[in-house]
Amino acid sequence: MHTNTLLKLALCLLTIKVNPALAFWRLPCQNPIVVQRSDPVISPGSVSGHVHTIMGGNGFGFSMNYASTQASTCTSCTVTKDLSNYWTPTLYYRAQNGSFISVGQNGGVTVYYLQRSDPLDPEYSKGLLAFPEGFRMVAGNPFLRSYNASSLEQQAVTYVCLGTDKPQTNGFPNYPCPYGLRTQVFFPSCWDGKNLDSPDHKSHMAYPSLSDSGHCPSTHPKRLVSIFFEILWNTPDFADKWYGNSQPFVWSMGDPTGYGFHGDFVNGWDVPTLQRAVNECTDESGVIEKCPVFKLTTNEVANGCRVPPSVHEQISGVLPKLPGCNEVQNGPGNASPQSGCGATTTIGTPMWPYTDVTKSKSFAYMGCGFDTPGQPRTLQGDSLQDITGMTIEKCIDYCNSKGFSIAGLEYSTQCFCDNKMLAGRDPVPGLIGGCTMPCSGNDKQICGDAGLLSLYKKCPNSNNCANIQYPFNTGPKKRKSEERRERRQKRDSEYVCPSNSVLVSSAHTSISPSASTQASSASIADPVGPSVKPPVESNFKSCDKETRASSLSHASGVKVTTVITTTTTFTTVTATA
16 A cells, blocks of 8 residues: 555656646737837848837847847836847738738737746756847748648647637638637747857757657757747727638738748847746746746836837738738748839838927927826816817917917827926836827827827927937947957057057057158147157057067167156157158
């Protein structure tokens, strides 16, 4: 009896050990920071082939590195120490007449962080690892148009039709989803331990034996925390617009099958914080608030974190064709990349959510402020509504004529005025905010949003009138350690000369005799010594330290004078007759 009990206990413990870990947390990302043709992993420094819906830190840009993520001043995701970026293609409805309509999202993305490992992992004893600095990866293949059930990568792409009792699918479900379509992608979690990226952005990673669980191969022995995206799309908006015998949705790269769904991840975590969470956050509910390691941001900050689009093209509403060169390709063979359709390839100026009226109206943009529904108005002085003709200029002129210095536009049609704002309603510093609704009288202008005000304030004078400035990623940033190292290297390799010193190159050990004839008769005052004749211009490029200057003193026709002050040693090299 005792032996049987021990045997059962051992089997129980073994079962617990070999099953995937149950601990995880859900990271909510409240909204996209930008939707545009941008992909710094696949198409760095250029406009990408198709539209992406992008979440995470506002350090995102067309080119970026780890330091770029750390330059973020906000994130649309919940954890303040996660400045990563997460993105997927964008969903469109293909109408029967051949046009396309953008499909709205319900929120941004939910990223699951799952602490899964397996005793058969080659380095199981070393534990589960956080993503390292500079790490990035891609899951899925945008060119796929058919399903291979034996592919671990394709098994990782799934669809859930909410409001039905049907099982998840690996391509678009061919039936309506009453509560929306949830698209999902599971990323590989086995790392080669060497490369932060790879030419195809995949080879440095591998899926475990069961795609979302199981053990890692020997070629990729290190087990990273697993991530899994869920995105919910408002497909019920098109429930009465189905036609024919197949579902009407298509991904932004022209995929009507769903097999080409994919995701990108650029790590922006504070790595020690993520590693602590991997080690210590063992709750099985997935509720992120139950992980004490994390400091969470507010919904207002997460919702207001945005990046201005820089590709000047229409990507939402009704479109004659998909943005970029993306004809619909049905398969079953892989899709072919397309080009030459006339779509823009230019990264333009950022499209900020305001109109510059500093010169025309002497009003400056203050930011996107709050006008909380069900509570007193933020601006209470006066108001105006115009269902079809509201513009920035119309609202400012109205408020100005009534003697008010602040004008706020809301919900496309409304204008509010006052000389002060209700306490606590100011725009959050550094946040672009969620003001995205076009003005009813000019769809090129932004007039607030639901519960949000596009705020303009009268300038004190024409010389002091400037719109608020926001942070913006203009390219890869250098890490602080890289900047310090470069400064040290520059300091060690170049000696900065005073104005009366000849520039001496460490690459030379003598001065050309002909250089002595170029000396000027003018005199330059030494900052600490007597006046000396100006130095000879030569082909030397940098001032050297005293030791090198001393060695040059024996060079023909060269006199070396070392002047020492209490703080600096200046070495002056001049020509002698």
